[in-house]
Amino acid sequence: MGMTAGKFDVDYRPRFPGGYRPGIGIVGCGGIVRQAHLPAYNKYGLRVVGAHDVRPEATEGVQERFGVERVYEGLDELLSDPEIEIVDVATHPQHRAPLVLRALEAGKHVLSQKPFATDLTTARALIAEADRSGLRLAVNQNGRWAPAWRTATLLVQQGVVGEVLAVTHLYEVSFSWTVGTAFDQIEHFAIYDYSIHWLDIIRCWIEGRRVGTVRARDYRTPDQPPEARTPWGMVVEVACEDGASALVRGVGCVRTARVGHPFWIHGTEGNVRGSSLGNDFVELERGGEFRRYDLEGAWFPDGFAGAMGELMSAVAEDREPYNSARHNLLSLAITLAACESADRGGAPVELEGGLE
Ligand SMILES: NC(=O)c1ccc[n+]([C@@H]2O[C@H](COP(=O)([O-])OP(=O)(O)OC[C@H]3O[C@@H](n4cnc5c(N)ncnc54)[C@H](O)[C@@H]3O)[C@@H](O)[C@H]2O)c1
Numbered sequence: 001m002g003m004t005a006g007k008f009d010v011d012y013r014p015r016f017p018g019g020y021r022p023g024i025g026i027v028g029c030g031g032i033v034r035q036a037h038l039p040a041y042n043k044y045g046l047r048v049v050g051a052h053d054v055r056p057e058a059t060e061g062v063q064e065r066f067g068v069e070r071v072y073e074g075l076d077e078l079l080s081d082p083e084i085e086i087v088d089v090a091t092h093p094q095h096r097a098p099l100v101l102r103a104l105e106a107g108k109h110v111l112s113q114k115p116f117a118t119d120l121t122t123a124r125a126l127i128a129e130a131d132r133s134g135l136r137l138a139v140n141q142n143g144r145w146a147p148a149w150r151t152a153t154l155l156v157q158q159g160v161v162g163e164v165l166a167v168t169h170l171y172e173v174s175f176s177w178t179v180g181t182a183f184d185q186i187e188h189f190a191i192y193d194y195s196i197h198w199l200d201i202i203r204c205w206i207e208g209r210r211v212g213t214v215r216a217r218d219y220r221t222p223d224q225p226p227e228a229r230t231p232w233g234m235v236v237e238v239a240c241e242d243g244a245s246a247l248v249r250g251v252g253c254v255r256t257a258r259v260g261h262p263f264w265i266h267g268t269e270g271n272v273r274g275s276s277l278g279n280d281f282v283e284l285e286r287g288g289e290f291r292r293y294d295l296e297g298a299w300f301p302d303g304f305a306g307a308m309g310e311l312m313s314a315v316a317e318d319r320e321p322y323n324s325a326r327h328n329l330l331s332l333a334i335t336l337a338a339c340e341s342a343d344r345g346g347a348p349v350e351l352e353g354g355l356e
């Protein structure tokens with residue numbers, strides 16, 4: 001049975017503050033910036049004042065292709081440009097903390113790629129520095145604005161599913177593309193670098209719950225070639241103190257013509273079923289009725305516009321962004337606990353207190 005038109009409408013699209021288009025400066029112009037940051041900023045008419053990368057070849061062609069106004073040879077040049085208000089740091093995490101700090105010291109708001117930091121102490125120090133400087137520090141958890149996930153988040157926030165009891169995610173994908181890339185060198189890649197988006201959206205959907213323990217296991221799939229270093233298969237379980245739970249299962253070796261990341265949210269009043277990043281859809285079930293949402297756009301690149309748009313809106317409205325580093329701290333803590341658990345063969349790891 002279908003729902004009455006207009007019932008449980010949500011606006012899942014990226015949002016920008018009216019009339020305010022602050023200049024963006026990009027630090028680290030690698031694969032993801034060319035594949036998603038710049039296409040997203042172009043699509044939504046955001047102004048990229050300039051870009052800098054330690055490898056000059058990385059910024060080649062970005063002016064012609066994406067309308068980036070300037071290329072800076074040095075970081076200082078970018079940071080001293082008064083037309084830049086937001087610095088978008090898109091290097092790998094091990095290079096990122098000092099760059100974020102330098103940008104904050106230069107008086108810029110920062111959007112940092114994920115994983116936000118390699119450890120919680122560094123993450124907290126960066127948050128403290130942003131607070132001290134009166135600047136906004138947000139994390140580029142662009143999955144939060146993937147159309148299907150954003151729709152689900154808004155339904156959860158509006159109480160449409162009641163209390164969230166369980167969240168379940170499945171990756172119906174293959175990680176064979178990591179062979180020969182830098183990602184194959186990342187310890188627990190499937191958990192630490194990839195799943196962090198799924199653990200972050202779990203964090204959003206269990207808002208207000210206290211996480212008790214995290215368990216994880218990663219393993220080589222039977223078909224994984226010897227030269228592929230990082231395990232393709234993994235499972236992470238997040239247990240909240242009140243019994244609510246979440247599960248991420250990464251099959252990692254799927255051969256299918258319909259790649260997708262199906263998910264389920266089971267609540268006391270309703271359920272959400274969907275898929276993001278392939279075979280996108282979202283469906284709400286409530287009171288025996290169903291509604292399927294029309295989704296425009298996709299995680300790549302629209303989610304990236306959503307993450308930047310939220311930071312811009314927060315700056316304009318003088319408030320904490322939804323994707324603030326502070327809000328992302330629990331996602332990072334869950335991810336790091338999952339890596340620790342995998343190191344210990346799946347033993348439960350208790351989350352430190354005080355994170356909600
Ligand atoms: N959905 C997503 O949000 C998503 C997807 C893919 C990658 N990522 C993340 O984005 C980050 C970068 O990934 P990538 O695939 O673009 O990597 P990449 O290696 O292609 O790009 C990183 C770039 O940073 C540059 N760099 C390194 N140190 C620098 C410094 N000190 N100053 C300026 N530039 C510097 C490198 O030269 C390189 O061009 C990673 O943290 C990764 O996890 C996010």
